[in-house]
Amino acid sequence: ELKVEQNPLFLSMQEGKNYTIYCNYSTTSDRLYWYRQDPGKSLESLFVLLSNGAVKQEGRLMASLDTKARLSTLHITAAVHDLSATYFCAVILTGNQFYFGTGTSLTVIP
Amino acid sequence: SAVISQKPSRDICQRGTSLTIQCQVDSQVTMMFWYRQQPGQSLTLIATANQGSEATYESGFVIDKFPISRPNLTFSTLTVSNMSPEDSSIYLCSVGKGSQETQYFGPGTRLLVL
Numbered sequence A: 001e002l003k004v005e006q007n008p009l010f011l012s013m014q015e016g017k018n019y020t021i022y023c024n025y026s027t028t029s030d031r032l033y034w035y036r037q038d039p040g041k042s043l044e045s046l047f048v049l050l051s052n053g054a055v056k057q058e059g060r061l062m063a064s065l066d067t068k069a070r071l072s073t074l075h076i077t078a079a080v081h082d083l084s085a086t087y088f089c090a091v092i093l094t095g096n097q098f099y100f101g102t103g104t105s106l107t108v109i110p
Numbered sequence B: 001s002a003v004i005s006q007k008p009s010r011d012i013c014q015r016g017t018s019l020t021i022q023c024q025v026d027s028q029v030t031m032m033f034w035y036r037q038q039p040g041q042s043l044t045l046i047a048t049a050n051q052g053s054e055a056t057y058e059s060g061f062v063i064d065k066f067p068i069s070r071p072n073l074t075f076s077t078l079t080v081s082n083m084s085p086e087d088s089s090i091y092l093c094s095v096g097k098g099s100q101e102t103q104y105f106g107p108g109t110r111l112l113v114l
Helices: none
Strands: A004-007 A010-015 A019-025 A034-037 A043-049 A056-060 A061-066 A070-074 A085-093 A099-100 A104-109 B005-008 B010-013 B019-025 B031-037 B043-050 B070-071 B075-080 B089-097 B102-105 B110-114
Touching: A004 A056, A004 A085, A004 B031, A010 A019, A019 A034, A019 A085, A034 A070, A043 A061, A043 A070, A043 B102, A070 A085, A104 B075, B005 B089, B019 B031, B019 B089, B031 B075, B043 B070, B075 B089
Parallel strands: A010 A104, B010 B110
Antiparallel strands: A004 A019, A019 A070, A034 A043, A034 A085, A056 A061, A061 A070, A085 A099, A085 A104, B005 B019, B019 B075, B031 B043, B031 B089, B070 B075, B089 B102, B089 B110
């Protein structure tokens, strides 16, 4: 059974601080996705990581992928309140079926 | 990208009734996906809907409970049958687009079963 686990599940951090969210998955996958979900909203695509060693950055968020370790990280630099949301990683298996991680609820405190 | 709309956006239903959720995409796609997101939880894939064939259901989901239609390449419906309070969830449809097969999600249908 495929498992996609994130930690932490809940994260409360001060503005200006750095932190990393981890995503571990249990089966081989060459693609990993990060999504953001605001309360009461649908999911917004943040990053698509397509190969081992891939690193992508957008603003204060940077995502990386290590396919050998089956690990992806989402690093937050100098957090601001607008980053408060729930973040999901997802892996894709055959047939373009996505399996989502448990989610990390991030709260950035002023 | 893809623009996806869902109807209804939310509904409150009585136990034992059924609700059909519609999903419309602004371009033709081969596969459409239906997910459930229970309160405070992650997303769980219900089924994959292919045009011209029966939907493929994930473990724990059956056609009698969640019948799906896919009459063309831009539209799909998911019916939640014989509802119970445990079916209270957000139901989202999604499609994959582009060379990276990024999944784009509809706004979701928020269902409350009393």
